[in-house]
Amino acid sequence: MRAVLDANVLYPTVLREILADVAAAGLYLPLWSPRILDEWRHVAARQGPDVAAIAGAEIALLTDRFPAALVSEQGRRSSGLDLPDPADAHVIEAGLNGGADLIITANLRDFPRPALAAVGLRAEHPDAFLTALWAHDPDPVAAAVNAAHDKAQRLGGTMELAPMMKRARLPRLGRALRR
Secondary structure (H helix, E strand, O other), X not given: OEEEEOHHHHOOHHHHHHHHHHHXXXXXXXXXXXXXXXXXXXXXXXXXXXXXHHHHHHHHHHHHHOHHHEOOOOOOOOOOOOOOOHHHXXXXXXXXXXXXXXXXXXXXXXXXXXXXXXXXXXXXXXXXXXXXXXXXXXXXXXXXHHHXXXXXXXXXXXXXXXXXHHHOOOHHHHHHHHO
């Protein structure tokens, strides 16, 4: 399965690391475009030059880890789709150019089901996506979560898993892992 990762799931560090580790385990193939990466960089830059520099380094590490993930956002196959924000068409184009099955985004309302269905795509929230992957193959998803949790604790001190998952917008996955 191929999935375009929208900028809003790449910027939160814990969420990105879980998604990347699950992809590295072979559960899906991640895709993104230069424009998606630029959006990530732009959002980070709003928090200051230090955060922007860190985002640039994280982008370089991610693109080095997944060199085949970069796809073009160019195209016109999404023109005419009824999107709440036509500026999001580039994410759809990246998906179409990369042969994606879905778009992973925290902003589902920006990618209405009927519009995506017209071009053979669907959008899914990262919590639903990762929880479904966990249901089919729990070990690599749990390992990715544990690695992100361990790293967060090393970098930021004591942090319980449940609050970390909630902050990462993954409450359902967090509950599933506690069962």
